[in-house]
Amino acid sequence: MATVIVVGAGVNGVTTGIELRKRGHKVILVDPGPLPHPLAASTDISKAVRAAYGADEEYTELAERSISLWRKWNIEFGVELYHEVGVMFVRQQEMKPGDFEYESFKTLEQRGHKIERMNSAQLWKQFPAWDPERYQDGVLELEAGYVESSRVVMTLIERAKSAGIELRESARFSKLDEGDDRVKGIVLDNGQRIAGDVVIVAVGAWTPYALPFTQKFFRATGQPVFHLKPRQPELFAPERFPVFGADISMTGYYGFPLSREGVVKIANHGPGREMSPESSKRAVTPQEEQNLREFLSSTFPTLTDAPIVYTRVCMYCDTNDGHFWIAPDPGRQGLVIAAGDSGHGFKFAPVLGGIIADVAEEKFNPLLQKFRWRPEVSLGSGTDVARFQGDV
Numbered sequence: 001m002a003t004v005i006v007v008g009a010g011v012n013g014v015t016t017g018i019e020l021r022k023r024g025h026k027v028i029l030v031d032p033g034p035l036p037h038p039l040a041a042s043t044d045i046s047k048a049v050r051a052a053y054g055a056d057e058e059y060t061e062l063a064e065r066s067i068s069l070w071r072k073w074n075i076e077f078g079v080e081l082y083h084e085v086g087v088m089f090v091r092q093q094e095m096k097p098g099d100f101e102y103e104s105f106k107t108l109e110q111r112g113h114k115i116e117r118m119n120s121a122q123l124w125k126q127f128p129a130w131d132p133e134r135y136q137d138g139v140l141e142l143e144a145g146y147v148e149s150s151r152v153v154m155t156l157i158e159r160a161k162s163a164g165i166e167l168r169e170s171a172r173f174s175k176l177d178e179g180d181d182r183v184k185g186i187v188l189d190n191g192q193r194i195a196g197d198v199v200i201v202a203v204g205a206w207t208p209y210a211l212p213f214t215q216k217f218f219r220a221t222g223q224p225v226f227h228l229k230p231r232q233p234e235l236f237a238p239e240r241f242p243v244f245g246a247d248i249s250m251t252g253y254y255g256f257p258l259s260r261e262g263v264v265k266i267a268n269h270g271p272g273r274e275m276s277p278e279s280s281k282r283a284v285t286p287q288e289e290q291n292l293r294e295f296l297s298s299t300f301p302t303l304t305d306a307p308i309v310y311t312r313v314c315m316y317c318d319t320n321d322g323h324f325w326i327a328p329d330p331g332r333q334g335l336v337i338a339a340g341d342s343g344h345g346f347k348f349a350p351v352l353g354g355i356i357a358d359v360a361e362e363k364f365n366p367l368l369q370k371f372r373w374r375p376e377v378s379l380g381s382g383t384d385v386a387r388f389q390g391d392v
Contacts, residue, residue, distance in 0.1 A: 015353030090138030
C-alpha cells in the first residue's frame with residue numbers, strides 16, 4: 001500500500017482519490033477549499049456529456065463508457081445527476097466530410113448510436129426556439145445530455161470521505177518537496193510538509209502557476225459563460241431544447257436547456273483569454289456580452305433581450321493539441337500530472353479516476369499514449385475540431 005498525495009479536489013482529483021483508495025492505497029487529498037472550490041471550472045450548474053467527437057473514435061469509445069457509468073451513478077447515488085436529454089450539433093450549411101458534425105454523424109452511425117440527422121423541416125418543428133432557416137443540417141445524439149457538475153463534485157467529495165480518504169481542506173499547495181532523485185511529498189504555504197510515495201497534481205487551470213515548469217505545455221484560458229432568464233421558458237424545456245452546439249467550430253457557442261434554477265446557460269468554446277484562475281480580469285467583458293447578443297438574435301430570437309442573471313469565466317487548462325495530459329514526469333520520479341482538460345474533460349469523470357490511477361500504479365492503459373508526456377508538441381497542433389479558433 002502506497003501513500004498517495006492528490007493535490008486538487010476537483011473532479012480529476014476526487015475521482016482519482018476514490019479509485020486509488022478502492023485499490024488499497026492510503027490517499028491524502030489536499031485542497032485550499034471550500035469544496036467545491038468556487039473558482040474551479042467544474043463549479044457550475046452543467047457540463048455536456050456526449051459521444052460526438054468527430055472522427056476520433058478513442059474519445060467516442062471513452063464517452064460511451066462514461067455515459068454507461070453516469071447512468072449507474074444516478075442509481076448508485078440515488079439522485080439524478082446525469083440528465084439524458086440529447087445533444088444536438090448543427091451547422092448553417094449542409095454537412096460535408098471533414099466537418100465536425102459530419103464526422104461525428106458518421107462515427108456515431110457506424111458505432112450503432114441512436115441519432116437523427118437534422119436536415120428536415122419536420123425534425124426542426126420539435127425545437128421551436130431555434131431559427132430553422134439559419135441552421136440546416138447536423139446530428140442529434142439521443143443518448144447524451146448533461147450533468148449537474150457542482151452537485152456531482154459535492155457528491156463525490158462525500159463519497160471520498162466515506163471511503164476513508166484523508167481530506168486536507170484549507171491546505172494550500174506551495175511547492176513540491178523534492179529530494180536528490182525523486183519527489184517525496186509536498187510543502188504547504190504554511191511550511192508544513194506532507195510526505196508521500198506518489199504526488200498527483202490535479203489542479204486544472206492552476207497547473208501552470210503551481211508548477212511553473214509546465215508553462216511550456218499548459219495555458220490557462222478563460223471562456224465566457226452566461227445564464228439567461230427566458231421570457232418564454234416553455235420553449236427551453238429539455239424535451240424541446242436539448243444540449244446544443246450551434247455551428248460550434250465556427251461560432252464557439254453551445255448551451256443547455258432550462259435548469260432547475262430556471263435559467264438557460266450559454267457559453268463559448270473558443271480561444272478564450274489567457275489568465276490566472278485568480279486574475280482580477282476574470283470577468284465577462286462588454287464585448288463578450290455584445291457577441292452573445294448578436295448570436296442570440298440570429299439563433300434564438302426569443303432570447304435576444306432575455307435578462308442575463310449571472311455571468312462567469314470558466315477556466316480551461318489547455319494543452320497544445322487539446323488532448324488531456326495524464327502522465328508521470330520523466331524528470332521527477334514520483335510526480336504525476338493529471339491536467340489539460342482543454343474544455344472537454346468533465347464528461348469523462350466516471351473513467352478519468354481509473355486512467356489516472358493506472359498511471360500512478362504504472363499499469364498499462366492504451367489511452368496513455370494519447371495522454372502521454374509530450375513537451376515536443378507545438379502550440380496550434382490542436383485536434384479538437386469542435387473548438388472555435390478565430391474571432392467571433
